Amino acid sequence: MKILVTGGAGFIGSAVIRHIIGSTTDSAVNLDKLTYAGNLESLAEVSDSERYAFEHVDICNRAELDRVFSEHQPDAVMHLAAESHVDRSITGPAAFIETNIVGTYTLLEAARHYWQGLDDTRKAAFRFHHISTDEVYGDLENPEELFTETTPYAPSSPYSASKASSDHLVRAWQRTYGLPVLVTNCSNNYGPYHFPEKLIPLIILNALEGKPLPIYGKGDQIRDWLYVEDHARALYKVLTECQIGETYNIGGHNEKQNIEVVHTLCDILDELSPATAGMDGTLPVGADLSAISSYRQLITYVQDRPGHDLRYAIDASKIQRELGWTPVETFETGIRKTVEWYLNNLEWCRRVQDGSYQRERLGTIA
Structure with missing residues (x-):
């Protein structure tokens, strides 16, 4: 099977492509605009595979999408391309409307045109898998309540509203045109190659640099x-x-307060890279780390962002019951692996932080 993965240079998209190339016999076509969050270095381990191809394309560009479908003849689409940072959506919502709504519409139309031209066998096997977020559901007030696949949508931010809009478009294209779609809504992801503006990598790297942990x-x-x-x-x-036509919620069964997550990160860093030992020069130092006994001392509370949802929690029982999937990693094992990865890949982090990953990759593509 050949799978077209949109947003394949992003955090989750690159993990999907690494899984396809590393753990299956399928092929992957990575279609990515390469915004600031797209990093081809996250795919270095699979980029030489004969089963991997890259297309530098914006999902809003219909002509280029038609070319990609025609040239690569994919058997399925996994649509992950999206603007996804809530804070950025508050300060600049236009990009989220353009990519998440207009881009999804454009991709749906290109996929529909391509799918309608397939022979009966390939047409029946084709799938359009739209990957979304649990933020479309809003937040939960009842501590016993969980998001299910039938929870009404109540998005709170421009980001989640744009993702909710894209979900509705995908389902409408199935209902109206018969396009064979699948939808998944996931909880907060973490792990290797996460862009440093997100909570977990931000805390890890700020701590190592002696900066405040906001x-x-x-x-x-x-x-x-x-x-x-x-x-x-x-x-x-x-x-x-x-x-x-199925929808699945995908969660890690790991509900944590943000402050708990930060405390855990600080404790693991205290163990693996103690602040009292000082830095080895691999990253610039902000505070005098030799003067503190724990990274927890760098924690700083800042004004909350507008419309901040209090609680998300996924009921992932349907995917476990029907498909037999459960997460392999607990929060404790996964977060330790994550910290260890960042400690072992500080050069990757530095290249993201100083922008060199972007300058060099754009020069190569040009």
Whole structure:
């Protein structure tokens, strides 16, 4: 099978492609605009494979999408291309409307045109898998409540509203045109190659640099944390095993307050790279790390962001019951692996932080 993965240079998309190339016999075509969050270095381990191809294409460009479908003849689409950072959506929502809504519409139309031209056998086997977020559901007030596949949508931010819009478009294209779609909504991902603006890598790298560890409000926001490689396995399983029109929620069964996550990160760093030992020069130092006994002392509480949802929690029982998927990693094992990865890949982090990954890759593509 040949799978067209949009947003394949992003955090989750690159994990999906690494899984496809590393753990299956399928091929992957990575279609990515390469915004700031797209990093081809996250695919270095698979980029030389004969089963991998890259297309530098914006999903809003219909002519280029038509070319990619025609040239590569994919058997399925996994649509992960999206603007995804909530804070950025608050300060600049236009990009989220353009990519997440207009881009999804454009991709749906290109996929529909391609699918309608397939022979009966390939047409019946084709799938359009749309990967979304649990943020479309809003937040939960009842501590016993969980998001299910039938929870009404109530998005709170421009980001989640744009993703909710894209979900509705995908389902409408099945209902109206018969396009064979699948939808998944996932909880917060974490793991290797995560862009440093996100909570977990931000805390790790700020701590190592002796910078403040910023926590919104009181840090009591609750999220369900899912290790990205577990998510990649789940997405592939949905694509290859579930029925057309199904929706699955994918979660890690790991509800944690943000402050708990930060405390855990600080404790692991205290063990693996103690602040009192000082730095080895691999990253610039902000504070005098030799003067503190724990990275927890760098925690700083900042003003909460507007419309910040308090609690997300996924009921992932349907995918476990129907497809037999459960996460391999607990939060404890996954978060330790994540910290160890960042400590062992500080050069990757530095190249993201100083922008050299972007300058060099754009020069190569040009």
